[in-house]
Amino acid sequence: MDVLITGAGGVVGGAILEHLGEDPAYSFTCLDTDPLPDRETVVADVTDYEAIRPAFEGHDAVVHLALVPGTGGASDRGLGWSDPLAANLRGINNVYEAAVEADLDSIVFASSNHAVGMVEVRNAPEIYTSDAGVTADETEPHRPDSAYGLTKSYGEDLGRLAAEAHDVRFYGLRIGACRGPEYDHPYGDAERGVDDGTVERGSDEYDEQVARMKGLWHSRRDLAHLVECCLRDDTVEWDHFYGVSANDRRWLDDLDHARETVGYEPQDDGEEWSSPPE
Template sequence: MNVLLTGGAGTVGTAITDHLADREEYQLTSVDPEPHPDPNVESVEADVGDYDAIRPHFEDQDAVVHLAHAPIEGGGPSDRSIHAFDGHLANLEIHANAYEAAVDAGVDTFVYASSNHAVGMYEVEHAPDVYYPDYGLTVDHTVQPRPDSMYGVEKVYAEGLGRLAAEAHDMQVYALRICAVRDPEYDHPYGDAEAGVDRGEFERDSDAYATQVARMKGMWQSRRDHAQMVERCFTDDSVEFDVFYGVSDNDRRWFDVDHAREVLGYEPEDNGEQWDTPPE
């Protein structure tokens, strides 16, 4: 199976390539502004914002995993302001380019790296109580979008492009609202807390550290679980357009995984409650 990734050299992309690139059934190509680190991945250096530069690489691909995202200086997940930030506008073009190229090349399957921030106001409304067991909130694929930021708005926009591509151009589109996939050194439910310590933001015995752990025990999707979810999209033949939450089988999660289990056959292997301390 020929698979093209946009932005595959980043944190989420390497979670996929680390687990799939050495498999004989996949031939992976990644379009990035810099070389992809995995020698088993064909690396293309190009800007997804440049349609003419990327369009030829969509030919003869069976699936596209769209992860590319330009840096933004404002409008991030914790910023509630409404403003047309430069990076935000660049991302609207990047997403449109990826879908347009896939449609034009006749790609069958499109996996979009959406985000929990497309519905992030549920967390904002219920935090921090929602981070702890037995809170009772479930956010599933049927809820209305509630973006928490311009970043979240951008994700809703790209999900809308996906529905248009699916319904008007007969492409199977999977919008994965990714919760928390991290680099290998932080691939555990203590990851964000440990990263905060490493950056000097707080100490391990602080309330801030404990809050980060509690949140990640609900939000974490392990790298291997994320790669499995993406692969399940490749093997599915039932979806026109659908939304799934990228999260491991965490006891205290508030994002639904039953829909992904039933439709995709996703069987997450990890659970944040399996960890009592960070790794040595």
């Protein structure tokens, strides 16, 4: 299968290539604004349709990860808008349009937990415990917690339009918390804060970050597996799935749906960790 990955140089792209990049079942082409070492890379910006359009020819699927720098934050609850956020929407439109024009079979979109993030915001910190009783399953409507979350909701809705109006399958992955290799564990955010000097190990802030990650963590191998499940599927018209591992205290909970629909079988559980790695 020939797969184009936009924004392949990021954390999620790295996880996909780390776990699937040498699989002979796949031939990956990377698209990014900078070339990736040791990978065939189309150097282009997704906001430039004419620049990216030729890269879609000859591919079976696209995994759309590209994000305009500086627009990934979800802590701002303001209702303002910005040119970079608008550029993200333009990039989504361009990728989907190119996929349809090139007659690709499927689009896999890196959505986010922030598309339903108000579930967490309105129930934190109690939601970080295993007995909180608050969950969001696959029927949860969009509840974006920020303008960033709103762009992810838009990407899902545009994907549904593409699927229902055109002959392309669409998979929206509401990714929880996937981190780079050094912090690929449920203590990752807290330990990164320690390394940055912004969090003290053993503090309430440290403990809360660990509790949150034990519910939201998506290990790199589980993320790559979910992407592969979507790439291999040929039954879905359009759907969305939560990008989380099999965490016991997860509040994003559609694992039965993902398992039955695309065969997702995550291997990791944040509860199996009682301390950061040595």
